[in-house]
Amino acid sequence: MTLEFEYSTLANLEDVKRFGKILEQCFIGTPADENVYINKIGVENFRVLHQQGQVVGGLAHLPMAQWWGNQKVPMTGIAAVGVAPEYRGTGAAITLMRQTVQELYAKDVPISVLFPATQRLYRKAGYEQGGAFCSWEIPAKSIQLTEQPLPVVAVPFELELFNDIYQQQAKLNNGNLDRYKAIWQRIIEPDEKEATYTYAIGSADYPQGYIIFSQHSTEDDAILRVKDWVVLTAAAARTFWSFMSNHRSQIDKVRWRGSTVDALTLLLPEQTAKLKFTNYWMLRVLNVVKALEKRGYPPGVEAELHLEIQDDLLVENNGKFILYVANGHGEVTSGGKGELQLDIRGLAPLYTGLFTPLQLQLAGKLDATETALFAATQIFTGTSPWMPDFF
Template identity: 50%
Template sequence: MKPNLEFGRILNSEELQELGAILSQCFNMPASVCQKYSQRLGQDSFRYVRQGNQIVAGLGIYQMGQWFGGKQLAMAGLAAVGVAPEYRGTGIVFELLTQTLRELYNQGVPISVLYPATQRPYRKVGYEQGGTFCNFKLPTNSIKLAISEEAVKEIRSLPMQRVSLIRPEAFYDIYRQQAIKNNGNLERNQAIWERVIEPEPNREIYAYLVGNEAQPEGYIIFKQQNENQLSQVVISDWVALTPAAAKRLWVFLGDHRSIAQEVLWHGSLNDPFVSLLAEQTYKIVSGDRWLLRVINVPKALAQRGYPVGVEAELHLEVNDELLPENHGKFVLRVSNGQGEVTQGGSGELKLNVRGLASLYTGLFTPDQLLVTGQIEGSDRALATASLLFAGSHPWMRDFF
């Protein structure tokens, strides 16, 4: 760390207010919104860089989990990374991120994720593209399933019950049953759940369980709004654990055609829900890629899940200029879906920590990373890595 800079944890309301003024300006947020955000995340979750007596930059940390290969890993989600405008371009953000990652390594956190406003400063400290976040739009009057009218009548017999959001615990287990099967999905903490269920001022949010209340098969949480003279159903979260629940949710949304012209939601680039529609009338109106940083290489590789039935050994050589503990050769042995990591080996598959991030999540295959120069190795090593890191497309429904 530069000698004139100090890195630390926010300790009192005065420091939080000082950092909040910077973040409000950076993200064009009213002070009241920034205050509410900091209350939700918690004072202990913020870090700062100070020059002299002045806080000049800071960020927030979401402590939560993320699913890969059917296993949950502890994950630090970085958010609200802001630098006072008069200090931009001075290397402050590099110092802030470097010290934060060092702290997270010392705490034993294996991975970190963030949504970048710009990728360059995060790539400098080892983050790389890890998965997708997509916004979908669909005309309500086009919602039709590729099934008969009789089958639609049968689907309607699956009950949907409106429920209160006062106790969101009703959704936790249903959500987790879906998340465990999707690479990149969050193990949400309370702050993320509050974002999902919190209504906007003067706008109600609705929630329904699908199926038997004692053993629900899914749910939907949404609001209704008018935007650009269009009436919209905006889904903040939805889960279907069975084919019947997925079809019931589409029928339910189609039944809004008389009061809403569009349905909007966040989903995967390869969203399986849309395959049930009779026609491809949906659009991906925008997409983003979140970045992942492998903070502790042995721990991240050992704690991730792998395809059951694959018995393999992969020798890696990782280059990490920021965290020297990750720099070197490692052997990953996989059996019965479990990974075990030891130091050493031949280093047959060579990559830097950024290339490892995209391989780790499964966003890109080893062959794709080979073409972009982010990985090199023998045909055998590339084939082994392809087997081990195969899985569902990594994505997130949550933005933070």
């Protein structure tokens, strides 16, 4: 069954209440939880579908940016995608996503990112795996790094200061966010069952990182959960571990979020840190030209890549493009030989560097000449894409 739907903003209090009930049921929450969430994100950032005047589903837009090649690319995160159970299977969810993609394109947003509950739905709207969201765990007693090169000082959280420190690290890691305000709030605001502790690494005039964490007791273990962290120097990295080790008399395990290949683990004496889980977020290139021109590239690379792209939803992205890269920047023109052919979904993991061009070709996600594969490998090389934030 396919119904006719109307896509719009949240227009009135009754619609807000109705969508709050849908979210409550979709995400096993409470009315209070969903009201707080809607207010934090901002009512103006929600979109809903109506069917005969009734709200049947909706989602949230999170306007922010993402770091790619040391450059911030404007990005809209998609969150809280929910459809009332009685309207599932009617085409509501894919209608919601396609309308969102078209709206964001009309607003000149280059890329969009989301965390999928199911990949099939979002692939129909042009999204594909873009990067990793990982949690690591280590027994506190196995850290065994006691030297602390820098001071660690308990400090009150100041958004401007902490965001400045965070951005210095984020710009070096492909996929890290220029965070939306609600993401910062989730990090620093404790729930009723936890306390959050905030420490600065280094001196007040030269901060070299920070640690924000909470502590939890389970039936079996005491867990120190690092909610957010930054280390900007080798000394800060060693200090991070010595500070974690100092909790070993009361804490059994330390958990933190990092990349699938996390440089922090290289400092450990043994391979006792293990990935607890790995999920992949999905990215959609909304505007081919803007997405390719706004990201950064390796500064020593000068190369030309001839692309041919197919996008079944946004016809403006269809056709042949030439990407010319030099001095860390890219310029896109129409035309060319179309030596690397792919659809908009295949472009996502190429753009992010989650997989190499050769891997994508072997997976059937692109078809390219040897020359184009070499150029694409040079152009899209970089750190493995990841982010520590879930939305």
